Amino acid sequence: MTGPPDRPVIDLRNVSKTYGVGETLVHAVDGVTLQVQRGDYVAVMGPSGSGKSTMMNLIGCLDAQTRGLYRLDGVDVRLLDDRQQSRIRNRKIGFVFQNFNLIARTTALSNVELPLVYAGVPARERRRRALAALREVGLADRIEHTPAQLSGGQQQRVAIARAMVTEPVILLADEPTGALDSHSSEEVLALFDQLSAHGRTLVVITHEAGVAAHAKRVLQMHDGKIRSDERNAPVDAPPPALRHPPTGMAS
Template identity: 55%
Template sequence: MITKSSGKAVADLQDISKIYGAGATEVRAVNGLSLTVYQGDYLAVMGASGSGKSTAMNILGCLDRSTSGSYWLQGQEVNSLSDDDLATLRNRYLGFVFQQFHLLSNLSALENVELPMIYAKVPVEERKQRAAAALQRVGLGDRLKNKPNQLSGGQQQRVAIARAIINQPSLLLADEPTGALDSDTTREVLAIFDQLNQEGMTVVLVTHEHDVADRAQKVLLFRDGCIANQDPGAWSAQSKLQMGPNS
């Protein structure tokens, strides 16, 4: 069972465009995108290469700034913030999970999960307690001291998820989180996302795998820098044919 959105906006993008180059070399990677993500949403983002989905996710994650339009995250207008304030906002409200796990090889699982709390200046003992609880939550309570090279790919992704949720983010962004995993491990990792959403966490997940997207409440199909389809019931065989089998 997937949780229902609450009607409270977590992220609100209005008429967002991202332009690279100028004149004859101008490229509109995102073109007039409007999207509101509500608390409790579970959204999957799909689209062919060059459709704008990655650029849109970077803007949503405050990793890039739009050329025009407005973006409000938890009631704060993002585009007007300094780089330092933007980094603080990102650490406070956003969690990230990537295809590559981005764990520090010289740190244990516990220490990797602690990192966002160090930036947030959480006291040492509280950091360790919360990190241990987060690893327990993703089924790694017995792996606190293991370093990444002592963990399987699926276990490393679980550490990355624990790190992403440690500050209780308003929005969890996952970019192809199962792309480097086998089928069995993919199901295990997706079950964690399902559980997090059932507990009320807002999730936006980029994927090219249709069976992964089918777990979400709604699929956003990107084309030509904007959303071509965002109807909850419209993820049909026709949409899949438009995407192609390997999109």
């Protein structure tokens, strides 16, 4: 972890993202101001079309805002060129997608190694770290399996291992349980709780209240604006699920 602890990891100031022009102008994100502190576990909720996915793309540097200022770990990302944006995504952000987005016909180990390849980590070190990450998500015995040979829950755990292997400052998850059955969902959420308990910063986009219940802070979005901002647990405390395990939760 770098930087002073009081500096927000995510710092959005009056950020907007619009699509189209004139009559068809759409404000996907409309003047959002948001700070996320290191170690927080934030759930962003809202119906489809509320702008939560666009916000995740802005936070993840996959897309650029139309207006406003965004500092990721203190860096104004708009000033970065393509190469530097790739690097900042590689170093500072770990992505977990709804549909896993593993590279097909490529083993779990190679998938997890991939961000380290782009970071220029030597092969031996890469393998060691990838193996450790896979062990952490409980897939040490599946390293040579390709995505087609893994269940949805296992694929998502590989994706989480891939997201965490570079030790990014934030883990960004977009509907991480959207394509999973309830058992696999619980496994994934339990992993997130573990990561949060270890001090990782997590931002999870979801429309399921059950997923949001795991977060320390819940944002409600509507029409591109943040409607409500509730805190369920302090930033430096363990996530709520580890304090009051809900009934039926495998822990």
